Amino acid sequence: MRDLHSNVALATLIGAASLAADNTPGAVDLLGYSSAEIALAIGIGGITFTSSNKIEFVLTHSDDDSTYTAVTDDDMIGVTGISSGIIKSLTSAHAAAASYRYGYKGGKRYLKLLADFSGTHGAGTPIAAMVIKGNPEVAPVADQA
Template sequence: MRDLHSNLQMVQSLDPAVTLTDRMGAPIDRQGYESVEHLVLVGTSGDALSPTLSLSLRLDESEDGSSWAPVGNDSDVVGGPVDPGGLFAVIDNVAADGGTYAIGYIGNARYSRVAVLLDGVHATGTPVGAVSLLSHGTLKPHT
C-alpha cells in the first residue's frame, strides 16, 4: 500500500498531563516493525524555565521492557544527536517550550521509551504528552 496511514501504527506512550515530576513513557515494543519514531509534545510551561529549572527528554532502550538504559549512541538514532546520557532535548527557556520534539530509534533493542526528566522544583508544571509511530512492519495494513 502506498498510503502513509496503512503503513503506520500509532501508540500513545505518555498520557498528556501537566508534569511536575519525572515521568517515564510506556515501553514501545518494536516486534514486527523495523522502525519507531517518538514524538513528544510540550505545552507552554507555567514555570519560568531557565538553566536551573528545566525539562530534559531522554531516549531509553531495553531488551526485555523492564531493565532500561539510556541510548547514548548517535548511530542508534535518527534526528539526534543524543548525549552520552541519552538526552535529545533540553527545554530550559520560554522560547523552547510549546514545541514538538522527535527522535527515531534504530538500535537493536526490542523496546524503547521516552523519559521526561525535571531539573529544579516545578511549582506549576508543563503539559507534556508523547506518541510513538511504528513503521516498516512485517504485516500490512497496520490499522
C-alpha cells in the same frame, strides 16, 4: 496519494498531561516493526526553564523489557550530542507550544521515555509523547480509531 495509514501504528510514551514532576515511563514494544519515530509535543512552559529548573527527556531502550540502557547518538536520527540518553532539554523559556521528532534506529525491541524534572516546578507543563511505528512486517496495520 500513497497510503501511510495502513503502514504505521501509534503507541503512547507519555500520555497528554500537564506535568510538574517525573512521569512513570511505560514500555513500548516495537515487535513487528522495523522503524520508529519519537514525536514529542510540549506546550507553553509552566515555569521559565533554567539550567537548574529544567525538564530533560531521557530515552532508554531494551532487548528484554528488563534491563534498559540510555540511547546514544548512534541510536538516533535528528539529534546529536546525546548524553545519558537525553534527547531534548528544556533549559530556557518555552513560550510557545512546539512539536519535535526524533528517529530511532537503535534496533532494540522496547523503548521508554522519562520526562526528568529538576529544580522547582510550581506549575505544570503540557507534555505528550508518542512512538510512530513504521515498516510493519504484516500490513495493513489495524485501525486505531
